[in-house]
Amino acid sequence: MAEHSDEIETTNDSLVEKITEKIHRDDSSSSSDSKSEKKTKCDDDDDVKKHHDAPSASSLKSKSNRLFGREKPVHQVFGGGKPADVFLWRNKKISASVLVGATALWVLFELLEYHLVTLVCHILILVLAVLFLWSSVSKIINKSPPSIPEVRIPEDTLLQFISALRIEINHFLQMLRDIASGRDLKKFLAVVAGLWLLSVVGSWCNFLTLFYMSFVVLHTIPVLYEKYEDEVDAFAEKAMMELKKQYAVFDDKVVSKIPRGPLKGKKKD
Structure with a gap:
């Protein structure tokens, strides 16, 4: 009888140990699973964060391939105001x-070979005649005369325009000074080529026609470029690479062979 009770206790102890061991095993596996899930989730979050933080290679490439290294949209390049909208x-x-x-x-x-002064005078004569007759007739027939608004140029607007014009003129003069001082050969060649092309076009037409052609170009080329921006940028990138190759050849065969004067020695203290 005592032996039978000892066997029952041993069996119960072994069952308790097995159950305890199984519980510990389940806890350890669940904890390891949860840790692995947390680690995977953290890795995913880090990947998403890195994906959002780091700029994509395509965006960097698109920025670097823009015409003249442009980073702003075309609308912002033209000032972003009403002139850009026009x-x-x-x-x-x-x-x-x-x-x-x-x-x-x-x-x-x-x-029609109409002159500017003649046109302005005729327009003023017509406007003044209409307003004068309207005012005179309105007094005779007892009707309200035309309301002529008082037009004045604000002082602040005029000063802002003059200040902006002064800044642009100073920038242009500084650019000419830098080019004349021999600091940038590429800019010098580009300006000389532009002035030569402008002189050729100026020999074909007068200033008014040239101004009108420039006005038409400003109303057509930017909107077409904005519409076909990617194609133009790709073509411009190839053209710029070819120009750089040609300039490298020109620099190697011509510019590098130009004799230069001796450098001045440093002044002694």
Whole structure:
């Protein structure tokens, strides 16, 4: 009888040990699973964060391949205001009206050989005559005369315009000084080529036609570039690479062989 009770106790002890061992095993496996899940989740979060923080290679490539290294949109390059809206045809009615008005002025002055002073005087005569007759007739028939607004140029606006113009002129003069001082050969060659091309175009037409052509170009080229931006940038990148190759050959065969004067020695204290 005692032996039988001892066997039952031994069996119960072994069962308790097995159950305890199984519970510990399950706890350890669950803890390891949870740790692995947390680690995987953290790794995923880090990958997502790195993906969001680091700029993509395509975006960096697209920025580097923009025309003239441009990083801003075309609208911001033109100032981002109403002139940019007109040049980029944000409002087609206004842009078309401005272009038609410029074309009409060019036809009057260039094709019909109308003079600016004559046109301004005739317009003023017509406007003053209409307003004078309207005011005189309104007094006779007892009707309200035309309300003529008082037009004044604000002092702040005029000063801002003059200040902006002064900054641009100073920038242009500084650029000419840098080019004349021989600091940048590429810029010197680019400016000389641009001035030569402008002189050739100026020999074909007068200043008014040249101004009108520039106005038309500003109303057509930017909007077309904005529409076909990727294709133009790809073509411009290839053209710039070819120009760099040609300049390297020119520098190796011509510029490097130009004799230079002896360098001045350092002044002794």
